[in-house]
Amino acid sequence: MRYDAIVxxxxxxxLLAAATAGQAGARVLVLDHADKAGKKILxxxxxxxxxxxxGTEPECFLSxxxxxxxxxxxxxxxxxxxxxxxxxxxxxxxKTLGQLFCDGSARQIVAMLLDECARGGVDVRLSTQLGAVIHADGQFRVAGxxxxxxxxxxGGPSIPKMGATGVAYDIARQFGLGLVAPRPALVPFTLGGDDMPFREISGVSCPATARVRGRSFQEAALFTHKGLSGPAILQVSSYWSPGDTVSLNVLPDAAGKLRAARKRMPRAHMKAALTEHLPVRLADVLSxxxxxxxxxxxxxDADLDRAADILTDLTFRPSGTEGYAKAEVTAGGIDTAALSSKTMEARTVPGLYAIxxxxxxxGWLGGYNFQWAWSSGAAAGQAIAMRR
Known part of the structure; x- marks a missing residue:
């Protein structure tokens, strides 16, 4: 069968691209090997x-x-x-930091997108193996x-248990599109060596400011049996490269708080002062x-200042990350230099788009990657309808 576009x-x-193009008059087919649409959405x-x-702004995205x-x-x-x-x-x-959620279920978003596709007459075929992508005589041929x-x-290879693969990169290479080395992003860190004691307080979390390469995010940090996680950690992980250090400020104005504790309870020890502000198990490791x-x-005062320096700049050197299995998204991917920023169409292969x-x-953690999906999908959908 012939269509104006295959997604x-x-x-x-x-789904957003297909719905946009379909409602503008294009005949669109969506193909996916999964048995359900929108598995990551769910x-x-x-x-x-x-x-x-x-709070979506271009500054909230890496590229x-x-x-x-x-x-x-x-x-x-x-x-x-x-x-x-x-x-x-x-x-x-x-919720916090501008994050918008359904009151009910993520299934409502998938149902909405499928309904939008239906309104545009889009043909959605699931449980379909894509096989080879053929391009000849101005036509792309996939799955018949x-x-x-x-x-x-x-998408990218993050969360492979949901069926995610790197097939997008295979197709890009086939058509001569460049790639920026893919890597796991929004992903927990693993720790080893001198940082092992922090793995022994698995399940402990606290508010913190995480920093790497000059980037900082203030949210919760979580200590796990493998290393570090939590929103603040996931955010900085997207900017991290092997060998970089990650620092946490777990006690703002630590110097002032420690001096106040010394004056108020001079016979107490460091752990007692820290326990006033931090979880007991974390206070134990830090003391x-x-x-x-x-x-x-x-x-x-000098020793208190040195203690405060540790608390406001608690430094780790991650041994790695938990990889694509735990990454919420994939950074890198099809090089934007190969695409039109307006239409998402490949500059050297007319009719080929990547979104x-x-x-x-x-994007950052907090709904930004979904917004990129909607925005890039709409851009491609509009372009498809114009070219049909």
């Missing part, structure tokens, strides 16, 4: 889907070309997607179907690392 991938980006946000963020995302994000904004959610009667709420336009919306064993009343996580654009 590979029934995730957020692919598990996101604890099953409630953090579908966008009110070798930091300007690439600006066009798509400005033409289909977080407010456009929120309006769609509200048109479908989906109740939502805002053909079209003059093809959209790569198969050992600080190494001050005398009563607070006998601790000099969503497959592309070298990665």
């Amino acid at each position: 590979l991938g029934a995730g957020g980006a692919g 598990i996101s946000g604890g099953g409630r889907c953090n579908f966008t963020n009110t 070798d070309n930091p300007h690439f995302a600006k066009s798509a994000l400005s033409r289909y904004t977080q407010w456009d997607f929120l309006a769609l959610v509200e048109r479908h009667g989906i109740d939502w709420h805002e 179907a053909s079209a003059p336009q093809l959209v790569i919306a198969t 050992t690392r600080i190494g001050v064993t005398t009563e607070l009343g006998n601790v000099s 969503g996580e497959a592309v070298d654009v990665t």
Whole structure:
């Protein structure tokens, strides 16, 4: 059968692109090997889907070309997607830092996208093996179907248990599109060596400011049986490279707090002072690392300052990350230099598009990656309709 466009991938980006093109008059086919559409949507946000963020700005995204995302994000904004959610009667709420979630279930977002596709007459075929992608005589042929336009919306290899693969990169290479080395992002760190004591307090979390390479995020940090996790850690992981150190400020104004503790309870020890502000198990490990064993009343200002330096700049050298199995997204991917920022079309292969996580654009934690899926999908969908 012949279509105006074939979309590979029934995730957020692919479904939004298909619905946009279909409702503008294009005949669109969506193909996916999974048995359900939007599998990553269904598990996101604890099953409630953090579908966008009110604070979405281009600065909230990583890419070798930091300007690439600006066009798509400005033409289909977080407010456009929120309006769609509200048109479908989906109740939502805002959590911290502008994160928007469904009151009910992530299934509502998938149902909404499928309904939008149905309104555009889109043909969605699941449980379909893609096989080879053939391009000849101006037509792309996949799984027995053909079209003059093809959209790569198969995502990246993060969360392979959901069926994620690197097929987007295989197709990109086939058509001569460059790649920025993919890597796990929004992913927990593993620790070893001198940092092993922190693995022994698995399950402990605290508010912290995490820093790496000049980037900092203030949210919760979580100590795990493998290393470090929690929102603050996941955020800085996207900027981390092997060999980099990661630092945590777990006690703002530590110097002032320790001096106040010394004055208030001079016969207490460091652990007691830390326990006033931090979980007991974390205070125990930190007091050992600080190494001050005398009563607070006998601790000099210089030693208190050294302790404060540790608490406000607690440094780790991760041995690695937990990889794609635990990564929420994939950083890197299809090089944006190969694509039009306005249409997401490949510059050297007319009719070929790449959108969503497959592309070298990665958002912060908190709904930003979904917004990139919606914005890039809308850009491609509009372009497809114009070219049909």
